[in-house]
Amino acid sequence: MWDYTDKVKDLYKHPKNVGTIDNADAVGEVGSIVCGDALTLYLKIEDNIIKDAKFQTFGCGSAIASSSALTEMIIGRTVEEAEKITNRDIADYLGGLPEQKMHCSVMGREALEKALADWRGEEVAPHEETEGDVICQCFGVTDPLIRKVIRENNLKTVEDVTNYTKAGGACGSCIPKIEDILNEELKKQPASAGAEVKKEKLPLSNIKRMQLVEETISDVVRPILQKDGGNIELVDIDGKKVMVALRGACANCLVSDVTLKNLVQEKLREFVEDDIEVIEVR
Amino acid sequence: MNRTVYLDNNATTMVDPEVLEEMLPFLKERYGNPSSMHDFGGDVARDLERARMRVAELLGAENDYEIVFTGCGTESDNLAILGTLAYFRDRRHIITSKVEHPAVLNLYRKLEREGYRASYVPVDRDGKLDMEFLKKSLGDDTALVSIMHANNETGVIFPVEEIGRLCRERGVPYHIDGVQAAGKIPIDVKKIQCDLYSISGHKFHAPKGMGVLYIRRGTRIRPLMYGGHQERGRRPGTENVPGIVAMGKAAELALQNLPAEERVRALRDRLESGILARFSNVQLNGAKDARVPNTTNVGFEYIEGEAILLYLNEKGIAASSGSACSSGSLEPSHVLRAMGVPFTAAHGSIRFSLSRFTTGEEVDYTISALPEIIDRLLEISPFWDSATKQCRPVTI
Numbered sequence A: 001m002w003d004y005t006d007k008v009k010d011l012y013k014h015p016k017n018v019g020t021i022d023n024a025d026a027v028g029e030v031g032s033i034v035c036g037d038a039l040t041l042y043l044k045i046e047d048n049i050i051k052d053a054k055f056q057t058f059g060c061g062s063a064i065a066s067s068s069a070l071t072e073m074i075i076g077r078t079v080e081e082a083e084k085i086t087n088r089d090i091a092d093y094l095g096g097l098p099e100q101k102m103h104c105s106v107m108g109r110e111a112l113e114k115a116l117a118d119w120r121g122e123e124v125a126p127h128e129e130t131e132g133d134v135i136c137q138c139f140g141v142t143d144p145l146i147r148k149v150i151r152e153n154n155l156k157t158v159e160d161v162t163n164y165t166k167a168g169g170a171c172g173s174c175i176p177k178i179e180d181i182l183n184e185e186l187k188k189q190p191a192s193a194g195a196e197v198k199k200e201k202l203p204l205s206n207i208k209r210m211q212l213v214e215e216t217i218s219d220v221v222r223p224i225l226q227k228d229g230g231n232i233e234l235v236d237i238d239g240k241k242v243m244v245a246l247r248g249a250c251a252n253c254l255v256s257d258v259t260l261k262n263l264v265q266e267k268l269r270e271f272v273e274d275d276i277e278v279i280e281v282r
Numbered sequence B: 001m002n003r004t005v006y007l008d009n010n011a012t013t014m015v016d017p018e019v020l021e022e023m024l025p026f027l028k029e030r031y032g033n034p035s036s037m038h039d040f041g042g043d044v045a046r047d048l049e050r051a052r053m054r055v056a057e058l059l060g061a062e063n064d065y066e067i068v069f070t071g072c073g074t075e076s077d078n079l080a081i082l083g084t085l086a087y088f089r090d091r092r093h094i095i096t097s098k099v100e101h102p103a104v105l106n107l108y109r110k111l112e113r114e115g116y117r118a119s120y121v122p123v124d125r126d127g128k129l130d131m132e133f134l135k136k137s138l139g140d141d142t143a144l145v146s147i148m149h150a151n152n153e154t155g156v157i158f159p160v161e162e163i164g165r166l167c168r169e170r171g172v173p174y175h176i177d178g179v180q181a182a183g184k185i186p187i188d189v190k191k192i193q194c195d196l197y198s199i200s201g202h203k204f205h206a207p208k209g210m211g212v213l214y215i216r217r218g219t220r221i222r223p224l225m226y227g228g229h230q231e232r233g234r235r236p237g238t239e240n241v242p243g244i245v246a247m248g249k250a251a252e253l254a255l256q257n258l259p260a261e262e263r264v265r266a267l268r269d270r271l272e273s274g275i276l277a278r279f280s281n282v283q284l285n286g287a288k289d290a291r292v293p294n295t296t297n298v299g300f301e302y303i304e305g306e307a308i309l310l311y312l313n314e315k316g317i318a319a320s321s322g323s324a325c326s327s328g329s330l331e332p333s334h335v336l337r338a339m340g341v342p343f344t345a346a347h348g349s350i351r352f353s354l355s356r357f358t359t360g361e362e363v364d365y366t367i368s369a370l371p372e373i374i375d376r377l378l379e380i381s382p383f384w385d386s387a388t389k390q391c392r393p394v395t396i
């Protein structure tokens, strides 16, 4: 049996704020029945203050307690205050959670984020797993979530990541990918090491390279081009040769060569591999 | 209310008071080493042999020397599997099922990493073995078939005799993990035609820390440990005399009480039908017909197993969950997954396992305690609409 604190026990036995809110101003939904963990958070917000919060959860004792704790922590707070609450704060409020159960606190924080995004009228995807690459298929855990949790909780090992997100906790086939992400994040930590560390990277597998190229183009390169009304399409990847087509304003630009070499190729070399070559196809 | 209704007997059982009584002198005044040359120890050797006979009887073994005492069920499984492979070094193929206990499954995975080819026989929705798959898997290169007698989570009994026949025809060594069968259903190793059969004492009212491996006369096997002559060199090391004596007594009582298992079956059925009748969101996991009499596994849809267990615990009821959380791993049990139990029910699966000490009153108390728990958790669940008492559409 898990070693739960009295606070956790009290809250799963007598959860507060269970239920739904009719005409809620914000709803945040995370998890799924497949993962064995799900949480829906309902908020009533007036004059920027969270007047009421209710939840429904499908989960274990600590999921019930974490959700209940979250609602208690945010009622009466301003949106800005609530936004600052981290999964650590939820765990601390409970007097701690077993390491293997930390993902329950992460789920609380995720639901809160979703709800607040919903309140602001931002586009909210039904599940976190539709945003970013899904790294762990078993539990639908995405790359951005894993990175965020690593950074915020200072995680050091794959087991930590599993405890906080569940990723890797079932078939385990995503563990190598988690390891890659973890290594990348760990290397980012000492701020000065940046460029030096990159060079020491192990050779990339084809799949990993493709993944990094795609990510770099969509997260780094495209936003820059889009600012100037341009765009870029990734056409093919063959070993270290990356075929792209410039679109929009860039397509007709006289200095598109420069853009390709100085921006696209440079960024890919910085984020992926030193000897990547970018080739334009029209 | 301070009471415990213990319905987790597939995890472990209480020590039968008669067993304890028989064991106690060996923890007190009768502490001699059975290998000693003096009477003080030598007398104890006779008690060991009596225990061996009793276990042999429980299993239907022909000779008492076919019984080897080990430290637990896991050790018995490991000795059977590794010991056989150590003998048949040139055969590289091994067979087991997808729903084995980790004592077998994890060992097979390790063997695969070491270069063995392993076939994992699947099961159907009822948890029954795919015999065609098993038949097709058997080859000239097969070193061992290791398949359990009864599944620990669902209680489903496998066709051990049919497998025995197949193995015998093909000349393939055959091991059975009988940990969940011993004491619950009759066992006859001769009729089954198996070469090796593992059991564990604490599953039938002996204390923990005792296992047995039946090794049919003439079976080729090498030991895992090397040391003295104990257990004919197959499992050397000074015997756990109190444990062995207790195991012997427990085996004797188990055999005597086999007819009483019908009473356990009736209680189990009462519990099961009580649950199935009361809730609309519940299903039975495992074949209704071929099951050990003490086990039922039910899956509550749209709620999570650990939460159910914690609430049951509040009411003094001890059961076990087939879901993630309680076991410390995160996914639903590999057994339920292999059976294709939908996620909606797998996460909320609960195993109730009874024993001959379970009473009708305890069963009724459990049936009456459940509605409050299940209704409460359904109310909390985002997948259940309390207003309409129906599930909401679930996205998977």
Ligand code: FES
Residues within 6 Å of the ligand: A135, A136, A137, A138, A139, A167, A168, A169, A170, A171, A172, A173, A174, A175
């Ligand atoms: S893909 Fe992550 S555990 Fe299976």
